Amino acid sequence: MNGGNIRMIREEKGMTLNxxxxxxxxxxxxxxxxxxxxxxxxxxxxxxxxxxxLGIEFIELIESLNKK
Structure with missing residues (x-):
């Protein structure tokens, strides 16, 4: 699982961790x-x-986590 992709999506949306x-x-x-x-x-x-x-579909998130 590549959790860094959550960070990438979050930052693309201009969202902070908080x-x-x-x-x-x-x-x-x-x-x-x-x-x-x-x-x-x-x-x-x-x-x-x-x-x-994040305003994305669940499957989109899962797919992003499986990418390297």
């Missing part, structure tokens, strides 16, 4: 762990919250 955390209801530290590859297996519910907050 904003994504507030919009998704997922803690800033947990999102940071995902983005930095420290958390390799986030739950589907967490990924759904992140995709909704």
């Amino acid at each position: 904003e994504l955390a507030a919009l998704s209801g997922v803690s800033k530290s947990y999102i940071s762990y995902i983005e930095r590859g420290m958390q390799k297996n986030p739950s589907i519910s967490v990924l759904e919250k992140i995709s909704t907050a």
Whole structure:
């Protein structure tokens, strides 16, 4: 899983880590762990919250996480 792609999508949308955390209801530290590859297996519910907050389809997020 390439969590750095979440960071890339977030930054493309001009969103800070704090904003994504507030919009998704997922803690800033947990999102940071995902983005930095420290958390390799986030739950589907967490990924759904992140995709909704980013304004992208869940499948789009999953596909981005599988890209190198």
